[in-house]
Amino acid sequence: MTPPRTGRSRERVLTMRGIGKRFGAVKALTDVDFWVNEGEVVALVGDNGAGKSTLVKVLAGVHPPDAGTIEFDGEPVHIDSPADAQRLGIETIFQDLALCDNLDVVANLWLGRELRDGATLDEVDMEQRTWTLLRELSAKIPSVRVPVASLSGGQRQTVAIARSLIGEPRVVILDEPTAALGVAQTAEVLNLIERLRERGHGVILISHNMADVLAVADRVVVLRLGRNNGVYNVADVTSETLIAAITGAVDHSGARWTRPAPTPEPTPVPAPEPAAGSARADDSDLGDDDDGDTGGTVIRMPRTRPRRLPREDGRR
Numbered sequence: 001m002t003p004p005r006t007g008r009s010r011e012r013v014l015t016m017r018g019i020g021k022r023f024g025a026v027k028a029l030t031d032v033d034f035w036v037n038e039g040e041v042v043a044l045v046g047d048n049g050a051g052k053s054t055l056v057k058v059l060a061g062v063h064p065p066d067a068g069t070i071e072f073d074g075e076p077v078h079i080d081s082p083a084d085a086q087r088l089g090i091e092t093i094f095q096d097l098a099l100c101d102n103l104d105v106v107a108n109l110w111l112g113r114e115l116r117d118g119a120t121l122d123e124v125d126m127e128q129r130t131w132t133l134l135r136e137l138s139a140k141i142p143s144v145r146v147p148v149a150s151l152s153g154g155q156r157q158t159v160a161i162a163r164s165l166i167g168e169p170r171v172v173i174l175d176e177p178t179a180a181l182g183v184a185q186t187a188e189v190l191n192l193i194e195r196l197r198e199r200g201h202g203v204i205l206i207s208h209n210m211a212d213v214l215a216v217a218d219r220v221v222v223l224r225l226g227r228n229n230g231v232y233n234v235a236d237v238t239s240e241t242l243i244a245a246i247t248g249a250v251d252h253s254g255a256r257w258t259r260p261a262p263t264p265e266p267t268p269v270p271a272p273e274p275a276a277g278s279a280r281a282d283d284s285d286l287g288d289d290d291d292g293d294t295g296g297t298v299i300r301m302p303r304t305r306p307r308r309l310p311r312e313d314g315r316r
């Protein structure tokens with residue numbers, strides 16, 4: 001059984017149902033369901049071309065969907081532009097990071113949202129707030145007055161993440177944040193993702209790296225050929241199982257996906273009865289339905305790997 005988690009009764013922030021997206025003859029997404037709660041890290045995994053980037057671009061307002069619905073805080077929304085996404089509180093950190101290399105850390109964080117003191121920029125205030133945010137993230141940045149070009153890959157990722165937090169978004173999306181990083185820098189970024197969870201953001205992490213996914217995510221959503229192919233609680237899954245779902249060695253696309261329920265009650269609700277023929281395993285391992293992940297088909301696998309040590313604060 002999955003251990004109880006703190007921060008339960010986390011509220012649903014975002015629910016996507018039946019999302020479809022075509023590019024000409026290419027069906028990039030077909031009938032995809034996806035959801036994320038406050039203070040939850042959801043990994044989005046799948047092979048190249050599975051539709052991961054397209055799904056997050058739907059959320060980022062880059063590609064409005066052709067089919068399906070999106071709810072934010074329980075309200076139906078249309079995300080037709082990046083400005084719509086930002087207004088809702090959805091921030092995306094794309095792989096290119098989009099930093100201004102010649103500007104320093106403070107300038108990058110506040111670009112376009114500069115704090116002013118009358119007619120002049122309030123550099124002191126911006127610098128202080130930058131330090132406060134970086135401290136909150138336990139970020140290792142030696143100076144905030146150096147051009148970001150001089151920073152390491154992990155530090156640049158940190159700056160991009162910190163910048164995304166200026167507007168206190170509800171959902172932060174990271175596209176392959178560790179792809180270009182070495183071991184130590186990857187650990188730093190994973191640490192940062194944990195801080196995001198602690199701050200209560202819903203985090204969507206696209207990653208190819210199963211070790212990263214298993215280390216930091218709460219839940220994993222597998223896409224294959226533009227369709228859902230499994231949702232797993234990380235505590236119950238192995239990288240072999242995930243890889244089987246990613247490659248199609250295991251096919252859950254025909255499973256009767258329970259549509260994510262409308263925004264769940266703030267109090268935990270019991271999981272729905274498993275539908276006949278659904279991909280759900282037997283009920284013996286389902287004792288953890290109080291973690292806010294209610295309302296969707298989550299495939300739980302028998303535990304085959306040691307549980308991670310509990311963290312000091314009681315969270316995983």
Ligand SMILES: Nc1ncnc2c1ncn2[C@@H]1O[C@H](COP(=O)(O)OP(=O)(O)O)[C@@H](O)[C@H]1O
Nearest residue numbers: 023026028046047048049050051052053054055
């Ligand atoms: N802008 C686009 N125009 C045409 N086809 C696209 C576009 N973006 C993605 N696709 C296609 O949609 C499918 C899903 O791509 P993508 O979302 O990038 O997958 P992933 O990020 O999982 O690798 C692929 O077949 C890809 O070629």
Ligand SMILES: [Mg+2]
Nearest residue numbers: 049052053054
């Ligand atoms: Mg992609």
